[in-house]
Amino acid sequence: xxxxxxxxxxxxxxxxxxxxxxxxxxxxxxxxxxxxxxxxxxxxxxxxxxxxxxxxxxxxxxxxxxxxxxxxxxxxxxxxxxxxxxxxxxxxxxxxxxxxxxxxxxxxxxxxxxxxxxxxxxxxxxxxxxxxxxxxxxxxxxxxxxxxxxxxxxxxxxxxxxxxxxxxxxxxxxxxxxxxxxxxxxxxxxxxxxxxxxxxxxxxxxxxxxxxxxxxxxxxxxxxxxxxxxxxxxxxxxxxxxxxxxxxxxxxx
Amino acid sequence: xxxxxxxxxxxxxxxxxxxxxxxxxxxxxxxxxxxxxxxxxxxxxxxxxxxxxxxxxxxxxxxxxxxxxxxxxxxxxxxxxxxxxxxxxxxxxxxxxxxxxxxxxxxxxxxxxxxxxxxxxxxxxxxxxxxxxxxxxxxxxxxxxxxxxxxxxxxxxxxxxxxxxxxxxxxxxxxxxxxxxxxxxxxxxxxxxxxxxxxxxxxxxxxxxxxxxxxxxxxxxxxxxxxxxxxxxxxxxxxxxxxxxxxxxxxxx
DNA sequence: TAGTGGTCTAGACCACTGC
DNA sequence: CAGTGGTCTAGACCACTAA
Numbered sequence: 314x315x316x317x318x319x320x321x322x323x324x325x326x327x328x329x330x331x332x333x334x335x336x337x338x339x340x341x342x343x344x345x346x347x348x349x350x351x352x353x354x355x356x357x358x359x360x361x362x363x364x365x366x367x368x369x370x371x372x373x374x375x376x377x378x379x380x381x382x383x384x385x386x387x388x389x390x391x392x393x394x395x396x397x398x399x400x401x402x403x404x405x406x407x408x409x410x411x412x413x414x415x416x417x418x419x420x421x422x423x424x425x426x427x428x429x430x431x432x433x434x435x436x437x438x439x440x441x442x443x444x445x446x447x448x449x450x451x452x453x454x455x456x457x458x459x460x461x462x463x464x465x466x467x468x469x470x471x472x473x474x475x476x477x478x479x480x481x482x483x484x485x486x487x488x489x490x491x492x493x494x495x496x497x498x499x500x501x502x503x504x505x506x507x508x509x510x511x512x513x514x515x516x517x518x519x520x521x522x523x524x525x526x527x528x529x530x531x532x533x534x535x536x537x538x539x540x541x542x543x544x545x546x547x548x549x550x551x552x553x554x555x556x557x558x559x560x561x562x563x564x565x566x
Numbered sequence: 567x568x569x570x571x572x573x574x575x576x577x578x579x580x581x582x583x584x585x586x587x588x589x590x591x592x593x594x595x596x597x598x599x600x601x602x603x604x605x606x607x608x609x610x611x612x613x614x615x616x617x618x619x620x621x622x623x624x625x626x627x628x629x630x631x632x633x634x635x636x637x638x639x640x641x642x643x644x645x646x647x648x649x650x651x652x653x654x655x656x657x658x659x660x661x662x663x664x665x666x667x668x669x670x671x672x673x674x675x676x677x678x679x680x681x682x683x684x685x686x687x688x689x690x691x692x693x694x695x696x697x698x699x700x701x702x703x704x705x706x707x708x709x710x711x712x713x714x715x716x717x718x719x720x721x722x723x724x725x726x727x728x729x730x731x732x733x734x735x736x737x738x739x740x741x742x743x744x745x746x747x748x749x750x751x752x753x754x755x756x757x758x759x760x761x762x763x764x765x766x767x768x769x770x771x772x773x774x775x776x777x778x779x780x781x782x783x784x785x786x787x788x789x790x791x792x793x794x795x796x797x798x799x800x801x802x803x804x805x806x807x808x809x810x811x812x813x814x815x816x817x818x819x
Numbered sequence: 820t821a822g823t824g825g826t827c828t829a830g831a832c833c834a835c836t837g838c
Numbered sequence: 839c840a841g842t843g844g845t846c847t848a849g850a851c852c853a854c855t856a857a
Contacts, residue, residue, distance in 0.1 A: 321825075321826060321827090322826080322827075323826080323827090324778075347841075347842060347843080348842080348843065348844095349841090349842085349843095357827085357828090358827065358828050358829070358830095359843090360827075360828075360829090360845090360846095361826085361827065361828085363843075363844070363845090364826090364827095366843090368778075368779070371624065371765065371779050372764070372765040373764075377843070377844095378835090378836085378842090378843085379834070379835050379836080379842075379843055379844075380834075380835035380836035380837080380841080380842050380843065381835085381836060381837085381842065381843085382841095382842065382843080383842095383843080501817060502816060502817055503814070503815070503816050503817065504814070504815055504816075504817060505812065505813065505814040506812070506813045506814075507810055507811070507812045507813075508761065508810065508811040508812070508813075509810050509811075510763055510781060510783070510806040510807055511625070511807065512624065512625040525577075525621075526621070526624050526779075528763060528781045528806065528807075530763070553763040553781065553806070554763055554764065554781075556763075557760055557761065557762050558760070558761040559758065559759070559760045559761070560758065560759045560760075560761075560813050561756070561757070561758040561759075562756070562757055562815060563755060563756050563757075564754065564755055564756065564757060574844075574845060574846090575845080575846075576845080576846090600822075600823060600824080601823080601824065601825095602822090602823085602824095610846085610847090611846065611847050611848070611849095612824090613826090613827095613846075613847075613848090614845085614846065614847085616824075616825070616826090617845090617846095619824090630824070630825095631823090631824085631854090631855085632823075632824055632825075632853070632854050632855080633822080633823050633824065633853075633854035633855035633856080634823065634824085634854085634855060634856085635822095635823065635824080636823095636824080
């Protein structure tokens, strides 16, 4: 521990632990030494050690379980692919999400938390050009892989396109929804995805099992029909440090 | 200040300040009250206040300048667009980056920091299928808008495609590079972008003027030619909390 | 110089886990 | 119960900024 360094001591501890993890001294799934133990080793106060570990938490390198210890993250970096060129998504019954999970060798599971009609958030209402009292169908889902929570999905469809909540039952994923929208003459032909990173709200952090300091992706996908009307909007929330988003396209000459 | 709350005091202070900022009590560009002042108001220790402000920093809501104060961020959320459907990028001489900035009403500026030949990082070498001693052309650029640093771009091209560093001079942005690759028979026809979020290294944090706790986007764009060979890889680093990435495509029926 | 934020300590207490 | 992490304080000192 270099006391003269311009780098603060807790940062040096964080750097040291980070290096140790990357070297494999603390393999994924194992716990770091306890804070009092680290304090002893580095000759520092527990408060400083706690702060060093907060740095590693913010980086997604460790996950702390109160009363148990600081676990080295088993880097479950998942790849989420939007393939946009010719080889498009197959028309199987299963969702793109399920396809992606299976490709990664994981068992997907989706829990349909809520189907209802609501007055949507302002951003969504504006997108659809809805008045303040107009309602949308809402589908709120929790998605898992191997029982690990991975993603929150909330989809909105204006009632004028949806007709009734029956559209969403049983839960069939977006593919099913799109087929039913197509039957009603609102087949999506164009999509946009907007990606934002922000701090999670407490509920999101709890579900995704991350601390409130860790960023999440908020991906807004909008499906647009041939008349250029947005017919569905879907908000996905993912732990940003555990995902890699991928897009692929062919440049038209 | 609710001392009995399960929510810790520094979190309550952070919540309170966050609400005040969103209400407009502390407009963008202004400073928060000093830490000793806040400590007095909330009846807490300065250490706790400091911690509360660390939360807001991690969220990108405030930017702290040592010795000066904690400034409320003038949320310069920039939109970076990949338009993938028919109306493709115009073949003007200027880069996609410059186009995007002008669309947002900002004056772009690019600084060519370095043009050289190097042995690339392992990830890049693997992508190109290069041996451990094979070199690539490297173009390292810093990009600004209104003199605010916005983006770091590092592009790699295997020497077998580039021929010499002349390819990169003068700096013309990717469009120019792609034209010259086309002249050499390696016109890119397909692209992939992979988006990751991670903690910045100290140099990146310093250049982007963010604290080390704030996440950055690492966007890896790979250009692929008609023979399915990757011919260029470009790594972009952006402050994740200040950007919104946007993709748009047409679904083939 | 005075005012700002950043770090550190010693010691305390609490909440949670698991035996 | 002992061991874990989480929070808080009082007080101190440092580094940076601005007058």
